[in-house]
Amino acid sequence: MVSIVYVSNAGSSKRYAEMLAEKTGYPCYAYADSNDAVGTEVIFISWVMAGAVQGISEARVKFGTLKAVVAVGMMKSESQDAAIKEKNDISEAFFSLAGAFDMKKLSGMYKMMMGMMVKMIKAKLKESDDPKAKEVVEKFEEGFDMVSEENLSEILGFLGK
Numbered sequence: 001m002v003s004i005v006y007v008s009n010a011g012s013s014k015r016y017a018e019m020l021a022e023k024t025g026y027p028c029y030a031y032a033d034s035n036d037a038v039g040t041e042v043i044f045i046s047w048v049m050a051g052a053v054q055g056i057s058e059a060r061v062k063f064g065t066l067k068a069v070v071a072v073g074m075m076k077s078e079s080q081d082a083a084i085k086e087k088n089d090i091s092e093a094f095f096s097l098a099g100a101f102d103m104k105k106l107s108g109m110y111k112m113m114m115g116m117m118v119k120m121i122k123a124k125l126k127e128s129d130d131p132k133a134k135e136v137v138e139k140f141e142e143g144f145d146m147v148s149e150e151n152l153s154e155i156l157g158f159l160g161k
């Protein structure tokens with residue numbers, strides 16, 4: 001039996017987990033409420049913070065070897081995927097998905113961290129006039145949502161669904 005377990009801060013990993021559950025028929029649990037997933041093959045979906053897949057170590061302890069790890073981040077890029085795999089010791093099947101970002105949905109430390117990051121990029125922008133940096137700042141300030149069902153096709157293929 002296969003289960004989906006997710007960790008989500010602002011909701012995009014949860015949305016992907018629920019979409020995948022709907023498409024596969026697998027049960028879906030928030031990590032905090034996932035005792036019923038113990039003893040099943042777990043697809044672990046979680047968000048990326050500073051390169052770290054949140055809760056992955058705890059999930060490995062709780063569920064043993066994971067069937068797959070799905071990292072939800074700012075974007076999907078090959079170089080970031082390689083860095084995430086290395087940082088999180090991922091030898092499981094690995095997928096990355098572009099998530100969503102909205103400063104208004106963040107609070108506490110996360111809001112502070114991202115506020116600092118935007119400030120840093122803005123300061124750099126002043127020096128360099130790099131149009132790409134400007135784009136990035138605008139993206140952060142306005143927020144973005146890249147969660148979509150189509151992004152699940154690779155995972156569905158892996159699951160034979």
Ligand SMILES: Cc1cc2nc3c(=O)[nH]c(=O)nc-3n(C[C@H](O)[C@H](O)[C@H](O)COP(=O)(O)O)c2cc1C
Nearest residue numbers: 008009010011012013047049050051073074099100
């Ligand atoms: C403090 C903080 C750090 C982040 N660090 C990264 C990162 O290193 N790489 C990345 O791709 N996304 C990073 N993100 C973006 C989140 O992973 C992205 O917004 C994700 O969709 C959040 O998932 P959630 O909605 O399930 O919480 C960061 C977001 C926050 C708030």
